Amino acid sequence: MTTRSDFDVSLKNLQQDLLRMGTLVEEQIEKGIEALSRQDAALADQVVANDDEIDRMQLEIEDRCMKLIAMQQPMAKDLRRISAAWRISIDLERMSDNIVDIAKSIRRLAQEPYFKPLIIFPKMAQICQRMVKDGLDAYVFEDQELAIRMSELDHQVDSLYKEVFQELLSIMIQDQQKITQSTHLLFVARYLERFGDHATNIAETVVYLVSGERKDLNE
């Protein structure tokens, strides 16, 4: 027979694990962007390798969520607390995949020096990192306002994406020597933009957890 306090302990443990997973994803994006800036193929390989641990954590969180639901039959908001953890773990895992995609692009980019310093990517990454952090805080503290504010940061990511897209397109049109590198960088920009979308999903999950309402923040 399980009690309310059993549930609270299990929930707390689950949240701890989710926070740990979030920290790893923050580290992934930091390392990924550092590897990109320095054209560091070894660091990029490390990012790819780290993804296994994140995948493993996601599956573990998923299993624990299912068992918690089955054994404790939480209702209403308690059920949403568990399903939110599950959904967030999936988004975190996909975010790590986005960074792995960037790391794989770095391998292709590492052969030739950049034709200009990449300043926009660290900017995008910094906002993305902030989104992960705020998203997890919003989950743990069930802070709907923080979640919505976080989702608004995605507009900045999107507008930086549009900016770098146009810039790279102009570079390609002006100089065909730069087409291959620009193409890979276009994809890197896109992966960061996707990362921001996943963070926005986390904001939606928190809004649903707190309010029971589905809101589309990904506009």
Added chain:
Amino acid sequence: MTTRSDFDVSLKNLQQDLLRMGTLVEEQIEKGIEALSRQDAALADQVVANDDEIDRMQLEIEDRCMKLIAMQQPMAKDLRRISAAWRISIDLERMSDNIVDIAKSIRRLAQEPYFKPLIIFPKMAQICQRMVKDGLDAYVFEDQELAIRMSELDHQVDSLYKEVFQELLSIMIQDQQKITQSTHLLFVARYLERFGDHATNIAETVVYLVSGERKDLNE
């Protein structure tokens, strides 16, 4: 008090819904590629609009999975049957997002005629469609071999992706007039490639459902 046959009925209903969702996703990719081939912006808009229904279905399936787990406390394989439906619904929803991304590219592409007929995209799409169909059959019939065979189709999608990537890159290098269109088409190719990855996730989910083992088929 719920019985085994209650569970079986609930599971069957859940599977029916998942199949319906899969059929919609198959229709999405068909319409998306038709809109792409014909540069049909109106059809592309329809694809974007259809995505709302798919999102709604995903959330409904998710809610039902949670309630089923809470109310019936399935164990072992029964629990995996429910969690598989949940996971597959998430992948289907993401696949529909990939097609929405294609539809959005079509709007940008609709202004100028294609510089060459797009034959490789329908080919990729056909394989992707097959993967969805086989993936859902493999889920319903708990057919691990079918799931693994399905996941192997992803190699064809990947190699078509590499082919079209190289081709578009060469076109861009040869003729700067074609850079903008080629860039958008590069992204279309990438979205189809991602679609194939999600299908492969479905195969992994089926393998886990049947065997209880996590296997990485996304290599």
